[in-house]
Amino acid sequence: MESAPSSFPPAARTVSPTSRGRRTWIAVVGFFRVLRANPLTMAGFVIVVAIGVAALIMIVDPHLLTRYGPDQLTTSYNLPPSWAHPAGTDGIGLDIYSETLYALPLDLAIAFAIAGTAMIAGGGLGLVAGFWDKPGTVGGYVSIVVLRITDIFLAFPSLILALAIAVSLGRGVWQLIVAILLTWWPFYVRLVRGETLAVKHLPYVTAARAAGVTEGRIVLRHVLRNVLEPVVVYFKLDIGTVLVTLSTIGFVGLGLVYPSQAEWGSMMSYYQNAGLITAQPWTVLGPGVAIFVTVLAFSLLGDGLRDILDPRSRRVLAGTGSGSITAAQPAEPPLPAAEAPAAPEAPTAA
Amino acid sequence: MGRSPSDLGIFVGKRLVQLVPVLIGIIVLTFVFTHISVANCAVWYPHASKSTLANCQAQFSKPLTTQFWNYFVNLLQGNWGASVAGSPVYPAIATGLPATLELVFASLFLMIVVGIPLGVMAAQAAGRWGDHLVRVFYLTGWATPTYLGAVIAAIFLAPYLGLPSHGEFTSNPPPFPQYTHMSVLDALLAGNLPWTVDAIKHLVLPATVLAFINMGIATRMTRSSMLEVIPLDYVKSARMKGLPEFWVMYKHALRNSLITTTTVLGVTAGGLLAGTVVIEEVFGWPGIGAYAYTAIGGGGAAPNFDGAIAVVAVFAVGVVIANLIADILYGILDPRVDWR
Numbered sequence: 214m215e216s217a218p219s220s221f222p223p224a225a226r227t228v229s230p231t232s233r234g235r236r237t238w239i240a241v242v243g244f245f246r247v248l249r250a251n252p253l254t255m256a257g258f259v260i261v262v263a264i265g266v267a268a269l270i271m272i273v274d275p276h277l278l279t280r281y282g283p284d285q286l287t288t289s290y291n292l293p294p295s296w297a298h299p300a301g302t303d304g305i306g307l308d309i310y311s312e313t314l315y316a317l318p319l320d321l322a323i324a325f326a327i328a329g330t331a332m333i334a335g336g337g338l339g340l341v342a343g344f345w346d347k348p349g350t351v352g353g354y355v356s357i358v359v360l361r362i363t364d365i366f367l368a369f370p371s372l373i374l375a376l377a378i379a380v381s382l383g384r385g386v387w388q389l390i391v392a393i394l395l396t397w398w399p400f401y402v403r404l405v406r407g408e409t410l411a412v413k414h415l416p417y418v419t420a421a422r423a424a425g426v427t428e429g430r431i432v433l434r435h436v437l438r439n440v441l442e443p444v445v446v447y448f449k450l451d452i453g454t455v456l457v458t459l460s461t462i463g464f465v466g467l468g469l470v471y472p473s474q475a476e477w478g479s480m481m482s483y484y485q486n487a488g489l490i491t492a493q494p495w496t497v498l499g500p501g502v503a504i505f506v507t508v509l510a511f512s513l514l515g516d517g518l519r520d521i522l523d524p525r526s527r528r529v530l531a532g533t534g535s536g537s538i539t540a541a542q543p544a545e546p547p548l549p550a551a552e553a554p555a556a557p558e559a560p561t562a563a
Numbered sequence: 564m565g566r567s568p569s570d571l572g573i574f575v576g577k578r579l580v581q582l583v584p585v586l587i588g589i590i591v592l593t594f595v596f597t598h599i600s601v602a603n604c605a606v607w608y609p610h611a612s613k614s615t616l617a618n619c620q621a622q623f624s625k626p627l628t629t630q631f632w633n634y635f636v637n638l639l640q641g642n643w644g645a646s647v648a649g650s651p652v653y654p655a656i657a658t659g660l661p662a663t664l665e666l667v668f669a670s671l672f673l674m675i676v677v678g679i680p681l682g683v684m685a686a687q688a689a690g691r692w693g694d695h696l697v698r699v700f701y702l703t704g705w706a707t708p709t710y711l712g713a714v715i716a717a718i719f720l721a722p723y724l725g726l727p728s729h730g731e732f733t734s735n736p737p738p739f740p741q742y743t744h745m746s747v748l749d750a751l752l753a754g755n756l757p758w759t760v761d762a763i764k765h766l767v768l769p770a771t772v773l774a775f776i777n778m779g780i781a782t783r784m785t786r787s788s789m790l791e792v793i794p795l796d797y798v799k800s801a802r803m804k805g806l807p808e809f810w811v812m813y814k815h816a817l818r819n820s821l822i823t824t825t826t827v828l829g830v831t832a833g834g835l836l837a838g839t840v841v842i843e844e845v846f847g848w849p850g851i852g853a854y855a856y857t858a859i860g861g862g863g864a865a866p867n868f869d870g871a872i873a874v875v876a877v878f879a880v881g882v883v884i885a886n887l888i889a890d891i892l893y894g895i896l897d898p899r900v901d902w903r
Contacts (some may be wrong), residue, residue, distance in 0.1 A: 253695055365588030368879045368886075370837035376859045377875045378596055380866045457708045461841060464710040465861040481710065486862060490718055501711050509706035516702060516783075 247521050257513025264507055268318045279311040284472060294495050301495035303484065307472060309499040316475035316500065320507070323386065323476075324455040327393045332448050335401030338363075340440065342402065343409030344432050360406070363399040371396040372458050379467040389468055393458055404447060408440040443519075450515025453508035460504050477504045565903035574894050574902035578887055589879045593872050594634055598623075638876070644869025646858070652870045656851055656877055661744035662731065663843065663850030666773065667835045669766050671828065673774035674781045679824065681778075682785025683812055689790060697786070701779035709838050712772045713845035720768065727765050729847040732758065769846040777834045784827040788820035822896045829889020833882045851877060 248255040270277050281287065286306040287298070294301045300310035342359040345352025366374070374396040382388035412418070413436055421431050462468045463478020464485075471479035477500040484496040565573075604619035622630065637643065643652040678701075685697035704712075721728035731746035739753035746762040792798060793816055801815045802808070839852030844861065847853070855874040860866030894900045 251690075251695075253698055361584060361588070364585050365592055368585055368589055368883045369592075369875065370833040370878055370882060372837035373840065373855065373875055373878045374596075376840070376855075377593075377871055380859050380871065381596055453706060457706075460708050461710060464708070464841065465856065465859065466863050467860065478708070478710075485710075485714065490714060497714070504708055505706055505711065508708075509702060512702045512706050513698075516698065 247518065251517045251520070253513050254517025257510050257515075257517060260506065260510035261514050264317070264321070264510060267314070268321050271314055271318050275311075275315070279308070279314055281308045281311040283311075283315045283475065285311070291493055293493075300499035301493065303489070303493070303496050304487070305472075309496055312472070312475045312480065313477070313499040313503045316477050316480065317503065317507075319386075319475070320456060320459065320477055320504075323390060323459055324452050326390055327397055327455050327459070328448055328451045330390075330394055331397040332401050332444060332451075335398030336405040336440075336444055338398070339402040339405030339407075340409055340432060340437060343406035344413055344428075344436060346410075359402065363402045366396065366399040367403070369396065372461060375458060376462060376465060376467060379462055384467060384470055386469065386474075389459065389462065392462070393455065397455070400451075401444070401447075405440055405444060408443055409436055412436055412439050446515060446518045448515075449511055450519060453511035453515070456504060456508050456511075477501075565901055566898070567902075570902035571895070574900075575891055578890055582883060582887060585883055586880065589876055589883070590635060590638060591631075593876050593879075594631055597868055597872050598627075598630055598634065638873075643873040646867045646870050652873050655854055655870070656873055658744050659849060659851040659854050660877065662746070662848060663836070663839050663852055665745040665747065666766070666769055666839060666843070666848060666850060666852075667832070669770035670773040670777065670835055670838075671831075673770060674778055674828070674831070677774070678778045678781030679785045679817070679821075682782040682824075683789055683817060685782065685786040686789035686793060687812065689786075694786075697782060701782045704775040704777070705779040707776055709772075709776055709841045710845065712776055713769070713842045716768050716772045717845050724768075726768050728768055731762060731765050731849060733761055733765075769842050769848055773835060773838045773842055776838055777831050780827055780831045780834070781824060784824045785817075785820060788823045789816060792816045792820045822893065825896060826889050826893045829885050829892070832885030832889075836878050836881055 248258050267278065275282070284307070287302055287308055288306060289298065289302050290306050291304055292298055292302045298308050298310060300308075300313060302308055338359050341352075342356040346356040347353050371393075375392045378395055379388060379392040382392055418431060418435055421435050422428075426434075459468070460476070460478025460481070463471075463476050463480075464482045466482050466486075468482075469476040469479045471483040480500040481497055484490065484493075489496045604616050604623065622633070625633075641653045643656070645651045646655075681697050681700065685694045688694045688697075717728040720726075727733065737746075737750065737758055739749065739755055739758070741749045742752060743749055747759060747766060750759040750762045789812075798811060798816050801811045806815075836852075839848075839850060840855050840861075841852075842848070843850045843852035844856040851874055854870065855878070856862070857864060858867045858870035858874055894902060
């Protein structure tokens with residue numbers, strides 16, 4: 214991705230004399246500087262990493278974290294939290310703590326699948342609609358159609374449309390993903406189109422065009438990379454929002470079927486409908502705390518990073534002596550992972 | 564630059580014309596997700612009589628264009644079908660909508676009264692602990708799933724605070740006519756003070772939960788636009804002429820940053836309306852959110868498709884109108900917008 218093809222303008226080749234590994238290192242250092250600037254962002258990052266590790270362990274070897282298998286019935290019923298059962302047990306002897314942990318990889322996977330697909334599909338549409346939007350051309354008409362359809366979808370509160378689609382599709386993992394995905398992509402169209410419009414008239418795009426780079430290559434190599442950063446930050450914040458929507462559908466009773474499939478929203482729905490919330494609040498507490506902490510962690514991380522992308526906020530952060538955030542970033546191209554908090558207005562090959 | 568009152572008419576007119584394709588799109592989309600993806604009468608009318616089923620089957624066997632036309636005409640005529648039990652949809656939504664609007668406006672009020680000052684405080688303390696605390700507060704709301712917040716408030720907070728957690732009034736129906744179906748307004752219209760207090764008490768918890776969950780948007784936006792305004796010269800000169808910091812912030816700086824916040828508050832309508840689905844169900848609020856919950860088949864009931872289509876469309880139209888209002892307000896508030 215980083216190898217400069219011969220069609221690049223000369224300036225592009227001289228911009229980064231450093232090796233790829235070195236540049237990745239700079240990005241990593243920059244990322245940690247950003248985290249250090251705000252303790253909350255750091256806290257969010259640490260919890261997100263911990264949750265990710267826990268999810269991986271649950272996939273590889275669940276017995277490192279819990280003593281019970283999925284759906285394994287213990288012989289203790291309706292127990293409040295104790296050392297043996299950190300989140301108590303329910304009426305049929307399920308250990309709430311293990312059930313909550315078993316739901317973790319599934320909830321995260323569904324959330325990432327939805328937000329990721331929405332980002333790629335919606336973002337792709339937004340990129341195309343933003344870049345080729347000259348009125349009167351084919352691209353212009355495509356752009357208008359895409360934006361009109363986006364407007365219609367955006368008119369629906371996403372939860373409500375997702376609920377309506379979920380009820381017509383039925384219950385299950387794929388149905389849930391499709392229902393939310395259908396309401397989720399328009400946000401990314403809006404976001405990426407806006408960013409593309411802001412970027413596409415910048416001098417480095419003109420320079421690339423003057424150097425004979427094809428339009429398709431300009432989009433993929435120059436525009437996309439500069440648009441990517443705010444999108445990836447939004448994506449992190451979005452994981453939390455998807456999780457909330459996902460679990461709300463579960464809570465309404467249109468998501469997965471607990472206890473056969475553990476998902477936080479469905480767990481809460483199941484115990485709430487069984488009327489256990491006052492008698493045995495721990496049954497609801499386990500999944501409730503899990504979803505709250507997960508969403509909060511992604512929001513802390515995403516919100517903090519978004520602040521740094523916001524030039525107004527960055528100025529203040531830099532001014533309060535919390536580490537010079539912009540100075541850490543030479544005129545680097547935003548790296549593939551887009552973790553680099555480079556100033557959005559510092560373009561790749563200007 | 565046209566900003567005379569007659570130009571405002573053009574400005575609003577243009578926005579209204581732009582709405583037409585979106586409204587038609589909403590109708591088409593609800594049609595696609597219901598009539599095409601679930602063309603099965605047994606699903607639509609689970610406990611219906613044979614004649615209803617035959618009637619429905621006859622509907623579905625018609626060509627799609629005819630089906631759409633019938634659907635469209637029925638929608639415009641307020642002929643929105645009936646629930647599984649046979650009660651018509653339109654009157655239920657017509658009486659539920661004001662109750663939902665009351666809840667949404669109450670939350671919007673709380674978001675403005677609490678969320679905006681918090682944003683100002685965060686901007687004043689940017690990068691310091693005050694800022695972090697405010698951020699934790701609004702992200703906590705953001706990260707709380709609506710049902711979790713509602714259930715905690717209804718079951719644990721309500722007895723603790725001595726607030727009611729179910730319905731609009733202590734006894735239903737109240738001893739006065741409900742003209743508007745907005746509980747507080749009805750009680751006020753009847754001139755009945757104890758019942759007004761009762762209605763407000765019932766409104767407090769659901770509105771607070773709804774506002775708390777959506778607070779982040781108001782606070783975040785205020786903070787961000789305050790940060791943009793605070794370094795400007797006119798704020799400095801206000802400070803230099805010796806105005807107390809409070810007035811500098813709330814009279815001079817906030818006034819400019821409110822323009823963006825107003826627009827964003829219009830956009831939160833979607834979040835507020837979506838939040839009512841679960842909140843109204845948990846708090847027994849007789850609005851269209853609780854209606855949507857039942858119609859969609861929440862809690863394991865059989866879904867009522869006629870009701871679900873109508874209520875989803877009403878929600879979408881609500882969002883469109885809120886966006887329109889925000890758009891027009893922005894045009895009026897920001898002197899740089901050309902109305903022509």
